[in-house]
Amino acid sequence: MVTKIDKTLDCKGLSCPMPMMKLAKTMKGMNSGEVLEMLGTDPGTKSDIPGWCEKSGNTLLEQNDLEGGVNRFVLKKK
Amino acid sequence: MAEELNNDNRILSELFRTFFAKHWPVWIGGIILGMLNILLFMIKSPWGGSGGYNNWGENVYQAAGFLGLENVTPTNTSLYGMLNILIILGAFAGALFSKEFALRIPPVGELIKGFIGGGLMAIGATMGIGCTIGGFFSGIPALSGGAIFLTIGLFLGTLVALKYLFWEMENFPGFSTGKSRTLLAASEKTGGWQIWLGWIVIIVVFVMAYNYFGNGNAVMSWFVIIGLLMGLICQRSRFCIVASFRDPFMTGKSSSTVGVITGLLIGLIGFTIIKLFGVGAGDTALRAREMTWVFPHFWLRAPIGGFIFGLGMTIAGGCAVGALWRFGEGQVKLWAAVLGFLLISPISKKFIVPEFVDLLPHSLRYKNFMPDYIGYTWSVVIVLAILFIWYLFVKWNERTGKFSTY
Numbered sequence: 001m002v003t004k005i006d007k008t009l010d011c012k013g014l015s016c017p018m019p020m021m022k023l024a025k026t027m028k029g030m031n032s033g034e035v036l037e038m039l040g041t042d043p044g045t046k047s048d049i050p051g052w053c054e055k056s057g058n059t060l061l062e063q064n065d066l067e068g069g070v071n072r073f074v075l076k077k078k
Numbered sequence: 079m080a081e082e083l084n085n086d087n088r089i090l091s092e093l094f095r096t097f098f099a100k101h102w103p104v105w106i107g108g109i110i111l112g113m114l115n116i117l118l119f120m121i122k123s124p125w126g127g128s129g130g131y132n133n134w135g136e137n138v139y140q141a142a143g144f145l146g147l148e149n150v151t152p153t154n155t156s157l158y159g160m161l162n163i164l165i166i167l168g169a170f171a172g173a174l175f176s177k178e179f180a181l182r183i184p185p186v187g188e189l190i191k192g193f194i195g196g197g198l199m200a201i202g203a204t205m206g207i208g209c210t211i212g213g214f215f216s217g218i219p220a221l222s223g224g225a226i227f228l229t230i231g232l233f234l235g236t237l238v239a240l241k242y243l244f245w246e247m248e249n250f251p252g253f254s255t256g257k258s259r260t261l262l263a264a265s266e267k268t269g270g271w272q273i274w275l276g277w278i279v280i281i282v283v284f285v286m287a288y289n290y291f292g293n294g295n296a297v298m299s300w301f302v303i304i305g306l307l308m309g310l311i312c313q314r315s316r317f318c319i320v321a322s323f324r325d326p327f328m329t330g331k332s333s334s335t336v337g338v339i340t341g342l343l344i345g346l347i348g349f350t351i352i353k354l355f356g357v358g359a360g361d362t363a364l365r366a367r368e369m370t371w372v373f374p375h376f377w378l379r380a381p382i383g384g385f386i387f388g389l390g391m392t393i394a395g396g397c398a399v400g401a402l403w404r405f406g407e408g409q410v411k412l413w414a415a416v417l418g419f420l421l422i423s424p425i426s427k428k429f430i431v432p433e434f435v436d437l438l439p440h441s442l443r444y445k446n447f448m449p450d451y452i453g454y455t456w457s458v459v460i461v462l463a464i465l466f467i468w469y470l471f472v473k474w475n476e477r478t479g480k481f482s483t484y
Contacts, residue, residue, distance in 0.1 A: 010255075012258045012260060013182050013183055013184040013185065013188075013258020013259065013260065014184055014185075014188065014254060014258070014411075015182070015184060015188065015395045015396075015404065015409045015411040015412065016318070016321070016395050016396075017243070017321075017324065017328060017395060018188070018243075018247075018254050018395070020328070020329055021243065021244070021247055021328070022247065022254070024328075024329065024483075024484035025247065025484075028484070041180065041182045041258075041260045041263075042182070042409070043101075043173075043178045043316075043407060044316055046101070047100075047101045047316065048329075048331070051331055051333070052329050052331065052484075055329070055330060055331065055476070056329075056484065065265055065266065067265060068260055068263050069180040069182075069260045069263020069264070069265070070260065070263075
């Protein structure tokens with residue numbers, strides 16, 4: 001089953017803290033149940049995003065590595 | 079026979095994966111960095127970051143014939159100049175072994191922020207004497223009264239710059255968006271060259287350490303090895319002092335703060351013993367050992383510098399050492415920060431600091447070694463109490479989210 005993506009946030013090339021700030025801000029503007037896809041290249045996000053989801057109550061549906069060093073995260077808003 | 083070999087291989091690859099498959103908890107990084115900091119102090123003097131940048135910058139300006147600098151210590155004989163290079167190499171090796179290395183080129187606005195942040199760090203470190211490492215991560219365990227004031231400055235600077243970052247994101251989102259590129263990245267199946275290159279880095283560094291040792295510079299050979307380990311550990315545990323100040327007020331996450339507190343706690347134990355018993359004093363007087371890393375910045379010089387440094391590190395997204403290890407894993411924004419730091423530091427030292435110091439009476443910039451006033455016991459108790467309260471605050475805040483933005 002392919003998850004339906006409501007919005008995509010591109011944070012490629014950005015360093016900490018910009019990806020987390022943009023992610024949190026974008027999630028704030030979304031409705032409950034909507035799904036956000038985030039693309040980034042900062043290695044820090046690989047441990048930051050799961051931790052933040054646990055804390056904020058949002059669900060991390062998918063986390064995988066794409067070609068070219070891009071990390072992809074799919075989050076569902078609480 | 080073949081099966082035995084396979085088993086051996088599996089054991090080795092499991093060992094390798096333990097270190098390089100996942101990030102380490104920050105507090106593990108904190109413990110090891112605290113211990114390595116003690117080792118540096120035992121063989122010479124504690125960890126510091128900004129002095130090494132200044133040495134790089136002075137060498138650049140001397141080579142270019144600017145600022146009229148002469149007789150600058152060449153970086154290959156500067157302990158802290160080399161330590162910084164080795165932190166970059168260690169982080170480079172750590173990133174290669176975990177296949178996390180890639181050149182990550184951000185939008186231009188981010189590069190500008192990196193450079194300005196680096197420049198502000200240089201001004202802050204030269205004005206306040208010390209950065210997040212020498213002034214804070216080593217200064218607090220060194221029982222320097224000025225270090226506590228420096229920390230207050232760092233905190234305030236971080237909070238103001240974080241406000242700025244939020245403002246920028248709301249009003250000028252274009253600054254952090256735009257064309258970016260990622261080069262040389264590996265993936266699960268490709269990029270095996272990264273691991274090989276990692277081994278080459280390690281071998282080169284050990285040859286370097288061996289040569290220093292052979293030339294009678296044992297101190298430098300240990301600074302080389304410890305620098306390599308520090309870089310590698312910072313990269314694997316993502317040990318970040320900016321995050322330790324900032325994250326409780328951003329996402330509310332406390333892990334970086336706990337990591338830094340752990341490192342300070344370990345350092346406190348070791349530094350107090352070294353100072354109290356004069357460990358490693360050699361021919362120097364016990365008093366000189368006690369006053370190591372106690373700088374003449376008590377009480378006002380320290381927080382002014384710390385505030386500017388705090389602004390810089392938050393905008394750059396890495397402090398003196400955070401910029402180095404992110405440099406090593408290929409985050410080009412931090413290349414700009416390192417460049418800004420090393421280019422501005424000698425200028426600030428020559429033109430800004432003398433003017434600024436003249437403004438401050440001696441009573442606002444002297445060396446305050448806390449045990450001189452309240453004894454060792456109370457000094458340690460006070461530092462422990464501050465660390466404990468800080469710990470309770472970030473843990474409570476993580477649960478309640480009272481002070482975090484998200």
